[in-house]
Amino acid sequence: MKVTYNWLKDFINLKVAPAELAEKLTMAGLEVVSLKELEGDFVFEIEITSNRPDWLSVLGIAREINAIYGASLKTPNPKEPKLKSTQNPVLSIENRKDCPFYSARIIRDVKVAPSPDWLKKRLESIGCRSVNNIVDMTNYILFELGQPLHTFDLDKLRGPEITVRRAKSNERITIIDGQQLLLDPEILVIADKSQPVAIAGVMGGKETEVTQSTRNILLESAVFNPGLLRRGRQKLGLQSESVYRFERGVSLSMAKQASLAASELIVKFASGASSGFKSLGYTKPSERVIDLDPLYVKRVLGQTIPAAKIKQILSRLGLKVKIKTKNILSVKVGDFRLDLKTPIDLVEEVARIYGYEKITRSFPCINPGTKTTEKKVPLNLIKNTLCSLGLNEVVTYSLIDRNLLVKSGIKIDKELAEIVNPLSSEQDILRPTLLPSLIKCLAYNLNQQQDYVNIFEIANIFSATGAGVEEKLVLAIALCGTNSFLTKQGLVKEETGLLHLKGVLEVLFNKSGIKGFDFIKKEPGKISIILGAEEAGFMLDLNSPALNNFDIKNKQVVLAQICLKKLFSQASTEKKFLSLPKYPAITRDISFLISQDVAVKGLLGLVKEKGLPLLYSAEIVDYYQGKQIPAGFTGLTISCVYRASDRTLTEDEVSPVHNSICSLLQERFNIKLR
Numbered sequence: 001m002k003v004t005y006n007w008l009k010d011f012i013n014l015k016v017a018p019a020e021l022a023e024k025l026t027m028a029g030l031e032v033v034s035l036k037e038l039e040g041d042f043v044f045e046i047e048i049t050s051n052r053p054d055w056l057s058v059l060g061i062a063r064e065i066n067a068i069y070g071a072s073l074k075t076p077n078p079k080e081p082k083l084k085s086t087q088n089p090v091l092s093i094e095n096r097k098d099c100p101f102y103s104a105r106i107i108r109d110v111k112v113a114p115s116p117d118w119l120k121k122r123l124e125s126i127g128c129r130s131v132n133n134i135v136d137m138t139n140y141i142l143f144e145l146g147q148p149l150h151t152f153d154l155d156k157l158r159g160p161e162i163t164v165r166r167a168k169s170n171e172r173i174t175i176i177d178g179q180q181l182l183l184d185p186e187i188l189v190i191a192d193k194s195q196p197v198a199i200a201g202v203m204g205g206k207e208t209e210v211t212q213s214t215r216n217i218l219l220e221s222a223v224f225n226p227g228l229l230r231r232g233r234q235k236l237g238l239q240s241e242s243v244y245r246f247e248r249g250v251s252l253s254m255a256k257q258a259s260l261a262a263s264e265l266i267v268k269f270a271s272g273a274s275s276g277f278k279s280l281g282y283t284k285p286s287e288r289v290i291d292l293d294p295l296y297v298k299r300v301l302g303q304t305i306p307a308a309k310i311k312q313i314l315s316r317l318g319l320k321v322k323i324k325t326k327n328i329l330s331v332k333v334g335d336f337r338l339d340l341k342t343p344i345d346l347v348e349e350v351a352r353i354y355g356y357e358k359i360t361r362s363f364p365c366i367n368p369g370t371k372t373t374e375k376k377v378p379l380n381l382i383k384n385t386l387c388s389l390g391l392n393e394v395v396t397y398s399l400i401d402r403n404l405l406v407k408s409g410i411k412i413d414k415e416l417a418e419i420v421n422p423l424s425s426e427q428d429i430l431r432p433t434l435l436p437s438l439i440k441c442l443a444y445n446l447n448q449q450q451d452y453v454n455i456f457e458i459a460n461i462f463s464a465t466g467a468g469v470e471e472k473l474v475l476a477i478a479l480c481g482t483n484s485f486l487t488k489q490g491l492v493k494e495e496t497g498l499l500h501l502k503g504v505l506e507v508l509f510n511k512s513g514i515k516g517f518d519f520i521k522k523e524p525g526k527i528s529i530i531l532g533a534e535e536a537g538f539m540l541d542l543n544s545p546a547l548n549n550f551d552i553k554n555k556q557v558v559l560a561q562i563c564l565k566k567l568f569s570q571a572s573t574e575k576k577f578l579s580l581p582k583y584p585a586i587t588r589d590i591s592f593l594i595s596q597d598v599a600v601k602g603l604l605g606l607v608k609e610k611g612l613p614l615l616y617s618a619e620i621v622d623y624y625q626g627k628q629i630p631a632g633f634t635g636l637t638i639s640c641v642y643r644a645s646d647r648t649l650t651e652d653e654v655s656p657v658h659n660s661i662c663s664l665l666q667e668r669f670n671i672k673l674r
Contacts, residue, residue, distance in 0.1 A: 399430060594636055
């Protein structure tokens with residue numbers, strides 16, 4: 001929407017600079033996207049939201065300026081002209097829902113000519129092309145009051161009656177830009193006795209347009225169904241300033257006022273004479289009454305605004321405000337404000353005109369709890385760590401089938417929490433563990449031809465107690481399949497096993513700041529997870545009967561479940577940062593064969609102890625079992641990194657330490673160096 005500074009001054013006494021006015025309008029919700037100086041005037045381009053069709057006019061914007069500054073608003077009040085001769089048009093409306101109001105005014109003996117310079121300049125300053133004085137005056141009223149109008153050449157209309165109706169199938173019309181359009185019953189038209197003469201609210205027809213030869217005109221002002229016009233306009237691929245306003249809603253009171261204002265201009269500047277007038281449809285504009293409590297305004301805004309100030313703001317916006325009771329304001333909303341329906345809408349009006357910048361900033365009241373909560377590692381850290389390792393999070397149902405638990409073969413040492421009246425047999429218990437659901441999910445994905453499935457879930461598990469149901473937050477992981485990845489040597493395919501699951505958990509524990517953790521094998525296929533000195537969970541290699549129950553063929557499934565409360569108790573979010581080493585390191589590898597019965601953790605601990613103080617780190621970098629390795633043995637490579645913080649180590653310093661480590665491993669673990 002474009003409007004000029006001088007045009008606004010026709011409605012309101014402006015004493016502020018255009019730049020200041022643009023800032024004030026923007027802060028009140030009418031965003032001024034550009035301000036340009038043009039031939040001694042200033043053009044405001046304003047972004048109008050779809051719920052404020054009243055702003056699509058000079059009068060609507062002037063009303064907002066009146067509310068902001070309290071300047072005197074000059075409201076136009078055209079009067080019904082005296083008719084020299086009476087010949088009222090004949091009108092009919094087929095469906096009042098399509099057209100709630102239609103009026104036609106006959107003006108005779110007009111002189112069609114170029115528009116006066118002031119009118120042409122004002123329209124062209126906002127981007128509207130001048131056509132002739134009759135068309136320009138209706139466009140002028142459209143921009144000034146926001147009500148679309150249309151003029152027909154009265155002498156080119158066939159028959160005495162104008163009808164507002166739906167188009168007939170395969171009816172055609174040639175519009176003013178020369179396009180011939182095929183119509184259907186979804187299009188609302190204005191028709192004479194024989195054919196459509198305009199697409200209602202969108203565009204007029206070529207045959208009845210006002211030209212230099214026009215002497216008598218019929219001036220249309222109406223209210224159409226916004227939804228119907230929008231669908232019709234979109235179907236025909238048309239757009240106009242008129243339909244832009246009709247789609248958003250126009251008011252009945254303004255439709256009547258605009259017809260009078262346009263008639264007054266045409267009589268004055270085109271030498272016309274009013275000859276007749278006829279209207280159909282609603283005659284009384286609808287008004288809504290909303291009760292507003294100033295205390296409600298305070299609760300919403302957190303700011304005390306006096307009732308007198310609230311009344312002043314709403315009155316300046318063109319609303320009729322009365323004091324209903326001591327604490328209640330009765331606000332009567334005219335039909336030009338289609339967006340005001342509830343008290344909260346009025347609160348928004350008060351806030352934006354009062355000024356959001358005046359509302360005191362305050363922080364919400366927070367009452368700190370009296371109990372300290374246990375230290376927890378954020379769940380996002382756990383989820384992000386597992387996702388970074390390639391795992392996918394799943395969400396399963398809290399209610400499961402008892403048979404699903406039996407099929408998994410997982411033993412539960414606590415009493416099950418049963419549902420008294422289950423909706424189905426598949427939801428008869430609260431899950432005592434997450435693993436059966438993960439196995440079912442894993443089996444489904446394998447059945448969809450997925451070669452590698454790695455999933456996890458964080459959720460509550462349940463058990464029955466004498467006092468009710470106990471909940472416990474746990475993490476469960478399930479891995480299965482062949483993982484493929486690229487190395488320098490090419491594509492490597494590796495079957496997932498307990499060692500891979502152990503590696504995932506080690507990364508998670510290290511990221512969580514857990515220093516003391518261990519994995520202890522207590523029974524075949526099951527390994528206990530120790531955090532600190534307490535058992536926090538277990539790892540499990542799913543046995544063959546359970547695999548068969550889930551129809552998993554020729555695959556190894558490894559599972560883990562950890563109590564997060566115990567994990568949180570051992571976790572630490574403290575981080576220690578060290579400066580980068582100043583001196584280079586020396587790396588030596590030890591490749592050897594070792595019996596599969598030897599625990600590698602103890603071996604690494606001994607290596608690190610023996611290598612002090614020069615040994616900086618020691619870790620396994622290669623693990624191999626194959627044809628070259630004797631049965632019962634494993635090929636390992638330990639990479640030893642030697643470094644000093646105050647100097648560069650020499651070969652003479654490193655070699656004795658490294659050799660002593662090799663000798664110790666041979667003596668203690670009976671390794672065979674390769």
